Amino acid sequence: ECEVSGAAEVDGLKSMGSWLRGHGHLSTAEAARVVRTGRALQHLPGMTAAFAAGAVTAEQAGLIARVTEPEQLARAAEQGVDLGAVDTVLTDIARERPHADTATAVHHYLDRLDADGPEPDPTEGRRLVIARHADGSITGRFDLDAVGGERLQAALEAVQAGRCAGDERTRAQQLADALVQLADNALASGQLPTLRGHKPQVIVKIGIGDLAGPQVGRGAAETGFGATISAARARWIACDGAVTRIVMGPDGVPLDVGRSVRLVPPHLRRAAEVRDGGCVFAGCGAPTHWCDVHHLIAWINGGETSLDNAALLCERHHTKVHHGFRVERQPDGRWRTWRPDGTEILIGPQRTGPPLTTAA
Structure with a gap:
């Protein structure tokens, strides 16, 4: 019902799948299964009843849901297939037989439904x-x-063709x-496509003390995709890599380039990636290489090209904040997001009723 009504758009997200991942904290696979099964329930009343009664598992329901994908429903309608009969047969198999039999029955139905169609593109x-x-x-x-x-x-x-004879792997x-x-x-x-104006590269963030010191320093460094590694591992990567110093102050790279530059220079983008770690819009998990650097106060309105006036936003949410949504960084470093009507987008389960009480 949320998907049909476009509820995800209220929070600036594209689909219920992305909303479930960001707001409901579901994994990508689980969010996709929930959405796919939800779409199927309105077409398969028999499976819906069996699912609600616990006679059909969520995994089986997600598998049977394939028969209600738009292209499959269109083929069934063209051939006069009784979807009610299909619902009954597949539900009975799911209720009484092993999971593998349900998968076989679903594949058999889909193959028969498109028996004379063109060979699909294998890619x-x-x-x-x-x-x-x-x-x-x-x-x-x-x-x-x-x-x-x-x-x-x-x-x-x-x-691996050149491996030596003593290779014990x-x-x-x-x-x-x-x-x-x-x-x-x-x-x-160096032949891969560029990402946001930069060649793709392995990025590691580490403090200068850990980089220069001899200690192992477990958990002292962080990669561009968010993995935590040791200082020793970071030093190993730095052996044949470029080292860029980023100083959040007046003595290092000048992060605040003032009003003379509108486009974000590479060193400022790098600093924003280190600070934000990805899209800062509530509920979004887009990595840094999907993101633009957004001016919180528009350059044309007097906003400076500086780290304090910058936020990483993926293309979709960069568009959203230019159409009424707003992001703001708090003094403690957390980002908050507001809808065009001024209400804040909150992440995770929200209890709106009275506090729960326990009987004495």
């Missing part, structure tokens, strides 16, 4: 999902068509190292 099924953990490490999964998979395997084999370790080396080679070549 449309490509997916890459990366999840970052609290310690900065990442895990993920990907789906590639046969040709895309062949290209990736050929590249990985080429990178497992096959999985070899492939992981080869994937990192592919990324290193691409970044070092």
